[in-house]
Amino acid sequence: MRTRERDRTWELSQDLLAVANDQGRFESANPAWEAVLGWSRQELMAMPFRELVHPDDLEATEAELARLARGERTRGFENRYRAKDGSYRWLSWTAVPDGGLNYSAARDITEQKERAAELETAREQLRQSQKLEAVGQLTGGLAHDFNNLLAAIGGSLELMRRRGLEGRQADLERYIGVAHGAVKRAAALTHRLLAFSRRQTLEPKSVNLNRLVSGMEDLLRRTMGPAIALETVAAVGLWNVHADPSQLENALLNLCINARDAMPEGGTLVVETANRWVDARSAPGRDLPAGQYVSLTVSDNGVGMSPEVVARAFDPFFTTKPIGMGTGLGLSMIYGFAKQSGGQVRIYSEVGKGTSVSIYLPRHDRKEERADEAEQVETAPRADRGDTVLVVDDEASLRMLIVEVMQGLGYATLEAGDGADALRILESNQRIDLLLTDVGLPGGMNGRQVADAARTLRAGLKVLFITGYAENAVLSHGHLAPGMHVMTKPFEMDALAKRVKTLIESR
Incomplete structure (x- = not known):
């Protein structure tokens, strides 16, 4: 049986x-x-x-x-x-x-696997949508700012042209200063926008939150609009934290956008940093191990949230915003980022009185890792006799300016508008001491590929890339072979001249 x-x-x-x-x-x-x-x-x-x-x-x-x-x-x-x-x-x-x-x-289990893959694809699309939503909040203000900056540059150039024709030289330096300052501000805006829109995850660094908030303050004021009063409260002697700066910036921006949306009639938004000691008695209430932390708090005096909404605020895809106005991933992604960084996020809210959201991150004892300061150049160094630079850039006006600066400093110059022309010159017998190339080139061959081919043809040739932030992926995010270096557009011509001189002399 x-x-x-x-x-x-x-x-x-x-x-x-x-x-x-x-x-x-x-x-x-x-x-x-x-x-x-x-x-x-x-x-x-x-x-x-x-x-x-x-x-x-x-x-x-x-x-x-x-x-x-x-x-x-x-x-x-x-x-x-x-x-x-x-x-x-x-x-x-x-x-x-x-x-x-x-x-x-x-x-x-084929169907389960397919459903899981589809779900992960949908989640990734939503994550990217959430990032782009944050960028979308900036576009109106950025367009306004860029138009103002372009007007300042264009107006300065027009006045310089008129004064030159009139033979009046006295005001030229002032107009040059206005245009130069506008270029720097435009570069900073571009850098900020790309920092929020890029897909790659950066390595965590030792970060000072006071400096991070200060660096974002102008951006946040534009995003909030005139109806929101933005106040920042920076703690004295603030400890550093160890976190991804891009994710921290994205988290702060999203918290501020949420706060702005909670104040449709206007109000006050406060961004505050503080050192926190979490003892064994209070640790369970904050869902944190006892220890030393740094807090970043965004507070508003808006509509507030009920206890039921607070309880679900970190749930993925949960949102109180109208359809099409939010993905419901902002707070959940901030929560995940904080937990991965060894910290926590806490919400304190009361209906009709406002909301405070605090990100707690563990104290980090290492020194802050700051970006290199812009090079200060007093006078541009001149070339040694015979030093030759090959300039490759598809933007004819920029290529012309670089070539004229190089020639004015005594360099022999060769120039090409794309990778194919550059290779023809590299294959010749002409002397070349440095390849100076844009990264984004037309014709199916980018600057990195030109440089790799150049190093094959001329072993040990020094290479200086000039690049926009969006092209860093082509450069393996900075992981370059010895003898290859990068300058980010826009740059001062004197700084470029100093870098060229340094690289050629280092052979």
């Missing part, structure tokens, strides 16, 4: 049941194999089962078979098996070795 029950279970089971020998063949298989993969029992037993395993899964499968050979059991091992129609199905295995045979049961 029991044998009949086992046989009946074998025949009716929707799981793929099989017995395999140590030569890598099935000795028996139930009908579910044909239902799922299309192979009859006779076909399965006629071929080594390794022929059915997806090539990418074969190494892991061999390792699992070795475990079975040592007498260990298999639970939840996954691989792909080829169906008769050539497609592959994901199987999840349970197997037990006994007397030289492996008794196994496999479940088809």
Whole structure:
């Protein structure tokens, strides 16, 4: 009777049941194999089962078979098996070795795998949407600012032209200063926008939150608009934290945008930093280990949240904003970032009175890692006799300016507008001491590829890339070979001249 029950279970089971020998063949298989993969029992037993395993899964499968050979059991091992129609199905295995045979049961999990992949794709799209939503909040203000800066530059150039034609030189230096200052502010705006929109995750650094907030203050004021009064309270002697600066900036921006949206009639937004000592008694209430922390708090006097909303605020996709106005991922991503950084996020809110959101991050004792300050150059150094620079840039006006500056300092210059022209010059016998190339070039060959080809043709050739922030991925995010260096646009021509001189002399 029991044998009949086992046989009946074998025949009716929707799981793929099989017995395999140590030569890598099935000795028996139930009908579910044909239902799922299309192979009859006779076909399965006629071929080594390794022929059915997806090539990418074969190494892991061999390792699992070795475990079975040592007498260990298999639970939840996954691989792909080829169906008769050539497609592959994901199987999840349970197997037990006994007397030289492996008794196994496999479940088809293809649909679960596909649903999980689709869900992860949707989540990633939503994460990127959330980032772009934050950038979208900036575009109106940025467009306004860029138009103002362009007007300042254009107006200065126009007045310089008029004064030059009139022979009046007295005001030229003042107009140059106005245009130069506008260029610097435009570069800072571009850098900030790209910092928020880039997809890559940066390495954590030692960060001073006071300096980070100060650096974002102008941006936040533009984002808040005239109806919101922004106040910053910076703690004296603030400790450093160890975190990704880009994610910190993104978190602060999102908290401020949430606060702004909670004050539709206007109000006051306060960004505050503080050193915090969390003792053993208060630690459980903050869901933090006892220790020293730095807090970044964003407070508003807006509509506030009910306890029910506060309880769900960190849930992914939960939002109180109208459809199309938010992804519901802002606070959940901030929460995840804080937890990954060893910290926590706490919300304090009262309906009708406002909300405070505090990010707690552990104290970090290392010195702050700050970006290199802009080079201060008093006079541009001149070239040694015969020093030659190859300038490659598809922007004719910028290439012309660089060439004229280089020639004015005594350098011999060669120039090209794309990678193909540059290679023709590099393949010649002309002397070249430095390749100065833009990264984004037309014609299917970028500046990094030109530089790699140049180093093949001329071993040890010094290379100086000039690049916009958005092109850093082409440069492997700064991981360059010895002798390759980068300057970011826009730059002062005197600073460029000093860098060229330094690189050529370092040969």
